[in-house]
Amino acid sequence: MKAHLTELLTIAAKTIVQNNGSLDLDNLNFTLERPKSAEHGDFATNLALVLAKPLKQNPLAIAMQIIEALPSSDCIAKTEIAGAGFINFFLNAQSQQAVINEILATGPNYGRNNIGKGQKVQVEFVSANPTGPLHVGHGRGAAVGDCLARLLYANGWNVTREFYYNDAGAQIDNLTLSVVARCKGIATDDASFPENGYRGEYINDIATAFLAEETVVADDMEVTASGDINDLESMRTFSVAYLRHEQDLDLKAFQIKFDVFSLESALYTEGKVEQAVEALVKSGHTYEQEGALWLKTTDFGDDKDRVMRKTDGGYTYFVPDVAYHADKWKRGFVRVINEQGADHHSTITRVRAGLQALDMSIPQDWPDYVLHQMVTVMRGGEEVKLSKRAGSYVTLRDLIEEVGCDATRYFLAARRSDSQLVFDIDLARAQTNDNPVYYIQYAHARICSVLNQWNGDKAALNHVDLSSLNNAHETVLLQRLSSYPETVANAATELAPHTLANYLKDLASDLHSYYNEYKFLIDDEAVKLARLSLISATKQVLKNGLDLLGVSAPEKM
RNA sequence: GCCCUCGUAGCUCAGUGGAUAGAGCAUCCCCCUCCUAAGGGGAGGGUCACACGUUCGAUUCGUGUCGGGGGCACCA
Numbered sequence: 001m002k003a004h005l006t007e008l009l010t011i012a013a014k015t016i017v018q019n020n021g022s023l024d025l026d027n028l029n030f031t032l033e034r035p036k037s038a039e040h041g042d043f044a045t046n047l048a049l050v051l052a053k054p055l056k057q058n059p060l061a062i063a064m065q066i067i068e069a070l071p072s073s074d075c076i077a078k079t080e081i082a083g084a085g086f087i088n089f090f091l092n093a094q095s096q097q098a099v100i101n102e103i104l105a106t107g108p109n110y111g112r113n114n115i116g117k118g119q120k121v122q123v124e125f126v127s128a129n130p131t132g133p134l135h136v137g138h139g140r141g142a143a144v145g146d147c148l149a150r151l152l153y154a155n156g157w158n159v160t161r162e163f164y165y166n167d168a169g170a171q172i173d174n175l176t177l178s179v180v181a182r183c184k185g186i187a188t189d190d191a192s193f194p195e196n197g198y199r200g201e202y203i204n205d206i207a208t209a210f211l212a213e214e215t216v217v218a219d220d221m222e223v224t225a226s227g228d229i230n231d232l233e234s235m236r237t238f239s240v241a242y243l244r245h246e247q248d249l250d251l252k253a254f255q256i257k258f259d260v261f262s263l264e265s266a267l268y269t270e271g272k273v274e275q276a277v278e279a280l281v282k283s284g285h286t287y288e289q290e291g292a293l294w295l296k297t298t299d300f301g302d303d304k305d306r307v308m309r310k311t312d313g314g315y316t317y318f319v320p321d322v323a324y325h326a327d328k329w330k331r332g333f334v335r336v337i338n339e340q341g342a343d344h345h346s347t348i349t350r351v352r353a354g355l356q357a358l359d360m361s362i363p364q365d366w367p368d369y370v371l372h373q374m375v376t377v378m379r380g381g382e383e384v385k386l387s388k389r390a391g392s393y394v395t396l397r398d399l400i401e402e403v404g405c406d407a408t409r410y411f412l413a414a415r416r417s418d419s420q421l422v423f424d425i426d427l428a429r430a431q432t433n434d435n436p437v438y439y440i441q442y443a444h445a446r447i448c449s450v451l452n453q454w455n456g457d458k459a460a461l462n463h464v465d466l467s468s469l470n471n472a473h474e475t476v477l478l479q480r481l482s483s484y485p486e487t488v489a490n491a492a493t494e495l496a497p498h499t500l501a502n503y504l505k506d507l508a509s510d511l512h513s514y515y516n517e518y519k520f521l522i523d524d525e526a527v528k529l530a531r532l533s534l535i536s537a538t539k540q541v542l543k544n545g546l547d548l549l550g551v552s553a554p555e556k557m
Numbered sequence: 558g559c560c561c562u563c564g565u566a567g568c569u570c571a572g573u574g575g576a577u578a579g580a581g582c583a584u585c586c587c588c589c590u591c592c593u594a595a596g597g598g599g600a601g602g603g604u605c606a607c608a609c610g611u612u613c614g615a616u617u618c619g620u621g622u623c624g625g626g627g628g629c630a631c632c633a
Contacts, residue, residue, distance in 0.1 A: 170633065318633095434582060438595050556593090
């Protein structure tokens with residue numbers, strides 16, 4: 001429909017321009033949008049406003065000429081000029097109602113498209129260090145990342161979800177030393193406890209399990225503790241496996257599944273870090289200074305050069321990161337989206353610089369990044385800072401256990417990721433209309449309830465006379481339903497899952513208003529079937545949208 | 558000091574180069590003999606942080622100032 005109207009407008013614009021001398025039409029950036037208010041029709045264009053300047057004419061006069069020159073169309077019931085020179089289009093009722101049949105015919109596929117053309121995209125998210133349970137910040141990354149993955153899939157991309165473990169750095173040493181200290185019975189507030197050690201209760205659990213020579217399984221690995229306090233290597237591998245197992249449980253509770261888990265340690269053992277370093281040296285973008293090896297990241301927009309290999313021979317953290325991303329490129333991902341906390345934003349320039357230095361024909365702005373800001377958790381009007389298990393932060397699992405998976409996912413994905421987020425536990429727990437999750441789910445459940453009470457042939461709803469659907473509530477609902485595919489497409493191209501959450505809230509609101517104003521199970525058979533058909537389509541779109549958020553769509557509440 | 562990001566109603570947040578800047582909560586007033594009131598309708602509440610610029614038009618874009626957060630190590 002949008003393409004159809006755009007074509008009509010382009011034809012009209014050409015006619016007008018010919019009447020007014022020559023003008024470059026290709027650079028004309030007019031928009032055709034859905035107006036905020038239903039009073040302004042189904043679509044509105046600013047074409048006349050855009051043409052005003054080059055044609056040196058009053059926008060209103062141009063708008064009249066455009067309407068004059070507009071080819072006739074069966075879909076358009078009315079056009080009007082409004083405001084400063086907008087042209088509003090009102091579709092005829094039949095064109096508006098047609099979306100119902102489209103939704104009922106395509107079902108779960110309504111809203112999907114093939115923009116991605118089956119190309120490979122990787123979404124890397126969570127990527128927590130195996131040094132503790134996942135906290136609420138990881139939860140935000142998990143909710144946003146998983147929703148992005150679902151959105152990209154719905155847009156025709158071939159999606160891989162990946163989790164990267166930094167299991168090889170100094171933080172793992174800290175973890176190991178912390179467990180050693182606990183095995184020896186050193187208290188966390190004792191002076192001899194490692195200064196940068198981890199102090200959560202879970203360290204105790206690891207120490208106890210290690211001494212008991214337990215076995216832990218984490219996705220692809222199985223490790224049995226030696227129980228020997230002096231066996232640092234066993235302590236390290238056991239601790240990492242133990243915490244990866246914990247994080248697996250956290251992810252399971254959040255109903256998130258990854259396709260690939262990558263280990264930083266594997267980049268070393270497989271020689272990929274060395275390969276990357278050699279390639280960088282060969283590229284000529286490195287130099288030795290003061291006993292260290294430097295990468296000239298300033299060649300690629302960084303504000304200072306960065307050390308690659310320290311004087312002690314170890315690599316700085318971004319080197320394996322570059323090797324990792326070079327590997328992603330080799331694996332054929334034309335697009336990679338890294339979802340991470342905003343506190344890591346300084347890595348973006350370095351990773352991209354490193355990839356450019358490798359001279360592998362990687363685009364300058366590859367990979368994409370989606371950064372999320374901090375989450376603060378509130379309960380009873382006060383900030384919650386501590387968790388028993390982790391000590392210094394609120395764990396994801398605590399949150400899920402307290403407010404449920406659906407509410408947690410919704411709240412963490414429903415905000416722009418670059419805004420700081422306040423997670424109100426009381427609100428997320430509320431089983432009232434205050435809570436947007438229940439508000440949306442309730443709309444779905446209400447429809448299910450009506451359809452069940454009707455108890456007719458639901459499949460037949462795809463072939464009913466819809467001509468009675470023309471009151472204000474129905475018009476608004478039809479417009480909302482027909483804009484769902486654009487919402488899905490935009491949320492993916494903008495990498496902004498929260499826009500989908502907002503859409504669903506609006507759709508639920510439209511449904512509740514309608515529900516309150518009209519009855520569906522009425523004697524007039526034709527009107528009844530038409531209305532049931534409309535709410536049935538609404539139910540489908542609510543379900544499709546909630547699926548993309550990873551939130552359930554209950555039939556009863 | 559430099560860089561990134563945010564600043565919109567009392568609170569939590571949407572939104573946009575254009576039409577009267579929206580929603581929920583909170584406050585106040587209405588609506589169940591009726592398909593789930595986990596709902597609906599209405600009222601009040603705004604210098605879109607501030608200033609200057611670009612534009613026919615700026616809350617949106619640019620520059621600067623102020624404020625919150627983050628980043629600026631041979632830490633990760």
